[in-house]
Amino acid sequence: MATELPVLTAQDFASDQDVRWCPGCGDYSILAQMKKIMPSLGIPREQIVFISGIGCSSRFPYYMNTYGMHSIHGRAPAFATGLKIARPDLHVWVITGDGDGLSIGGNHLMHAIRRNVDINVILFNNRIYGLTKGQYSPTSPLGKVTKSTPMGSVDFPLHPLSVAIGCEATFVARTIDVNIQHLGVVLRRAAEHKGVSFVEVYQNCNVFNDGAWEYASDKKVRDDNVLELEHGKPLIFGKNRDKGIRLNGTTPEVVDLNNGVKEDDLVFHDEKAEEPTLAYLLSRMRHPEFPEPIGVFRAVDRTTYEAEVNHQTEVAREKKGEGDLAALFSTGDTWTVE
Amino acid sequence: MSTTTHSEAARGAKQVIQLEDATVRLAGDSGDGMQLAGMQLTNTSALAGNDIATFPDFPAEIRAPRGTLAGVSGFQLHFASADIYTPGDRLNALVAMNPAALKTNLDDLEPNGILIVNEDAFDTKSLKLAHYENNPLESEGLGDRFRLIRVKMTKLTRDAVSELGLSVKESDRCRNFFAMGLLYWLYGRSMEPTLRFIDAKFGKMPDVAEANRRALKAGYHYGETTEAFVYTYTVDRAKLPRGTYNNVTGNQVLAWGLITAAKMSGKDLFLGSYPITPASDILHELSRYKHFGVRTFQAEDEIAAVCSAIGAAFGGSMAITTSSGPGICLKSEGMGLAMILELPMLVIDIQRGGPSTGLPTKTEQADLLQVMYGRNGESPLPVIAARSPADCFEVAQEAWRIATRFMVPVILLSDGYIxxxxxPWRIPDVSELNKIAIEHPVGREGENGEPFLPYKRNERLSRPWALPGTPGLMHRIGGLEKQDVTGNVSYDPENHQHMVNVRAQKVANIAEDIPPQAVAGPENGDLLVLSWGGTYGACTAATQRCRAEGLSVAHAHLRYLNPFPRNLEKILRSYKTVLIPELNMGQLRSMIRSKYLVDAKGLNKVQGKPFSVVEVMEKIRELAA
Known part of the structure; x- marks a missing residue:
């Protein structure tokens, strides 16, 4: 049944609560873009649920005029999975961070992704623990000096997208808090994908880790350090769009297009590739050796978890009819006492 | 036990002794199929109209090394023509399939009890594994102390199935059916239900089905022809209340109770669970009933299990998580969240021996203080406990009624024994079942500048359960302290005090909504036995017998552990002494003493086994004398 949807604006998605992030935090930009894309999705506000864990990013649901749950540390994907199984009609977002999603909640993130639950997971990666005031996180670079690592961290960091791809994600993307146009496009693509969508957002914590993504966000240098992925297009980057990525065996290399290398020699992006090999390779390209790709790494179709669960319920009902208590109670052998 | 005798031609013209009840245990290696044999004997006795109570007792290892003491698995059945409450203290008959089973079980056999052994299994190797220096069948004078029946069970079973071309190993797997057949003959049981079971279970493997049929009949016919037995026995139908009955295990009928609660409240059931002994069977059972709208989610861990259930509760499902003690530890942060969110759901703890991994397959009641107090902050939750397998059906529905009426997660305690x-469970008429009324606030057009108030409370202090998808009621809930009424995050000191008080008062209000505590026996007197959970049977039988001996002893069995029934204090003060028997070191006793300042005495045991009736009686006699 087609119903006339009221025309909503970004303002309609703002809750009545004061936003309490630090002034200058990258989270503001993500919140603004989220509110901005919401009306264009054509989904009524009451059908949308934002679920978060614990951390700065996880305050996000309080600021959206939708349904929301600010849960416990690291577990948001598990709440979202239960909700989505029970209510496949709802449009469910998970807001998490590098600590919440990859440290304490790594297990839940992994399983929500491999099950392909139709939820949108947005991971705000600021490479630091903000809410607990500045300890290193699973994405902090090796040697990071923080309050808990005065001599530098000795932990090798994780690459969030490599993790997601390893978990069989069907939609993987990366974007940057200050690149608002790109951010909006990626969020919308994530919302439209059927199945789990995993988006890493480079987000600046201007208090505890200011400038962590400067190479990727600063207009003066970012074109040389970031490669914008486009499906079916060659991997080209640089201020003058004169550099590309070519494969040497299974190893990517940066080539100069001014030196006789043709576009056809470059890697062409294929977000729909069934095997995630290319997406994984792209997720391993790190600054400063390589430009870091942003955009959609992978977007493939696969049946969703909650659809399969609910399909089994339907099949069982077709086979056995709607459950009948009297029949249930008489399962097996019974006897009567007169 | 009554001893009228009469003859019965069908059983080889042996003398038949009529018994009021019998307690029989089958014991063998964990691969010997003792649990299956026990369940068959149970079902057959139930169908014969007996009252029954069972006690399966098995090791945590799936297949402990063959023939060892650690690998012994046992199944005890008490069947009777009268009302019974426990699986029996002393064995009237023991079937020991090997030396290890004999060694670990013989102490429980009554003097002059029937001892059936598979003598083929008493070879040098098995004797050594059981740490016997000599063959006990030869040397310990067993024949003088018990009615020892030596049966060449391995040989007789192999002979019975020899024409079927099975391997020796496959043939030996039928020995449990031989033992069953012999017991069926001894107690005058029909083989029909088990023959039907064989058809259903092994129908796809005709050779195996036929071998089991032959072994069962061979055991039965062996009883008829052997001269070894002087008597056979019969136990009449029990005088149970009129109705149709089903033989149910606690976990099975708990699952049925949950499905019933879902149906009677018009909800789809969501279970988030992670496999753990002894709770997994609820997950297995519920996953079979998808046509009731049941959705089971085997989560990646205990934490995800509780969190997924909270997510489903937010979405409007009847949400449940099931576990045992170690899993409840992992769920406690999630339970605290559900508590502060004020969402209805059930947390079901099938207790086992602890601490830590403890005794996974053995029973204990030692999670009471954990579920009462094992969360950070002021976090009281309602706790109710089942008393027996059949009682699980009602308790499941009652837990959900409380959860939805008060918008609160409810903890339901059972244990491995239950x-x-x-x-036997009397099947209720579906028309007798109580509806569980649930209201959700309806949607509204626009917001008229009036925000929805998710924490505006009713007279019971419970808040509205507004579901996502409802227009105009968008709201956010979370684990941060919230302002009453609006639900907005609040760090205001007075508000926090207020909210802690309100949440506690809400749980306390449940006492006004539950029946007053019943007492069996005198209204006042020397001794009150106060019990909870799976000790119901032993405490009921013990207090009944002590009253018959003339002692002034009453019995109150608690279903509601938080809050307590409102008349409990008056009851406690009506007796000179209060005795609290528990399979823990005094957890309910600690709660009673701290709440009522009553100097309750304890009878405490943590041995992975239920109380025997005699143990409780001895303590009663000591205190009431």
Whole structure:
């Protein structure tokens, strides 16, 4: 049944609560873009649920005029999975961070992704623990000096997208808090994908880790350090769009297009590739050796978890009819006492 | 036990002794199929109209090394023509399939009890594994102390199935059916239900089905022809209340109770669970009933299990998580969240021996203080406990009624003894079942500048359960302290005090909504036995017998552990002494003493086994004398 949807604006998605992030935090930009894309999705506000864990990013649901749950540390994907199984009609977002999603909640993130639950997971990666005031996180670079690592961290960091791809994600993307146009496009693509969508957002914590993504966000240098992925297009980057990525065996290399290398020699992006090999390779390209790709790494179709669960319920009902208590109670052998 | 005798031609013209009840245990290696044999004997006795109570007792290892003491698995059945409450203290008959089973079980056999052994299994190797220096069948004078029946069970079973071309190993797997057949003959049981079971279970493997049929009949016919037995026995139908009955285990009928609660409240059931002994059978059972709208989610861990259930509760499902003690530890942060969110759901704890991994397959009641107090902050939750397998059906529905009426997660306690034990359950007429009324606030057009108030409370202090998808009621809930009424995050000191008080008062209000505590026996007197959970049977039988001996002893069995029934204090003060028997070191006693300042005495045991009736009686006699 087609119903006339009221025309909503970004303002309609703002809750009545004061936003309490630090002034200058990258989270503001993500919140603004989220509110901005919401009306264009054509989904009524009451059908949308934002679920978060614990951390700065996880305050996000309080600021959206939708349904929301600010849960416990690291577990948001598990709440979202239960909700989505029970209510496949709802449009469910998970807001998490590098600590919440990859440290304490790594297990839940992994399983929500491999099950392909139709939820949108947005991971705000600021490479630091903000809410607990500045300890290193699973994405902090090796040697990071923080309050808990005065001599530098000795932990090798994780690459969030490599993790997601390893978990069989069907939609993987990366974007940057200050690149608002790109951010909006990626969020919308994530919302439209059927199945789990995993988006890493480079987000600046201007208090505890200011400038962590400067190479990727600063207009003066970012074109040389970031490669914008486009499906079916060659991997080209640089201020003058004169550099590309070519494969040497299974190893990517940066080539100069001014030196006789043709576009056809470059890697062409294929977000729909069934095997995630290319997406994984792209997720391993790190600054400063390589430009870091942003955009959609992978977007493939696969049946969703909650659809399969609910399909089994339907099949069982077709086979056995709607459950009948009297029949249930008489399962097996019974006897009567007169 | 009555001893009228009469003859019965069908059983080889042996003398038949009529018994009021019998307690029989089958014991063998964990691969010997003792649990299956026990369940069959139970079902057959139930169908013969007996009252029954069972106690399966098995090791945590799936297949402990063959023939060892650690690998012994046992199944005890008490069947009777009278009302019974426990699986029996002393064995009237023991079947020992090997030396290790004999060694670990013989102490429980009554003097002059029937001892049936598979003498083929008493070879040098098996004797050594059981740490016997000599063959006990030859040397310990067993024949003088018990009615020892030596049966060449391995040989007789192999002979019975020899024409079927099975391997020796496959043939030996039928020995449990031979033992069953012999017991069926001894107690005058029909083989029909088990023959039907064989058809259903092994129908796809005709050779195996036929071998089991032959072994069963061979055991039965062996009883008829052997001269070894002087008597056979019969136990009449029990005088149970009129109705149709089913033989159910605690976990099975708990699952049925949950499905019933879902149906009677018009909800789809969501279970988030992670496999753990002895709770997994609820997950297995519920996953079979998808046509009731049941959705089971085997989560990646215990934490995800509780969190997924909270997510489903937010979405409007009847949400449940099931576990045992170690899993409840992992769920406690999630339970605290559900508590502060004020969402209805059930947390079901099938207790086992602890601490830590403890005794996974053995029973204990030692999670009471954990579920009462094992969360950070002021976090009281309602706690109710099942008393027996059949009682699980009602308790499941009552837990959900409380959860939805008060918008609160409810903890339901059972234990390994209840979960795996079975008893006759009178099937309720579906028209007798109570509806569980649930209201959700309806949607509204626009917001008229008036925000929805998710924490505006009713007279019971419970808040509205507004579901996502409802227009105009968008709201956010979370684990941060919230302002009453609006639900907005609040760090205001007075508000926090207020909210802690309100949440506690809400749980306390449940006492006004539950029946007053009943007492069996005198209204006042020397001694009150106060019990909870799976000790119901032993405490009921013990207090009944002590009253018959003339002692002034009453019995109150608690279903509601938080809050307590409102008349409990008056009851406690009506007796000179209060005795609290528990399979823990005094957890309910600690709660009673701290709440009522009553100097209750304890009878405490943590040995992975239920109380025997005699143990409780001895303590009663000591205190009431």
């Amino acid at each position: 979960a795996n034990g079975s008893e």
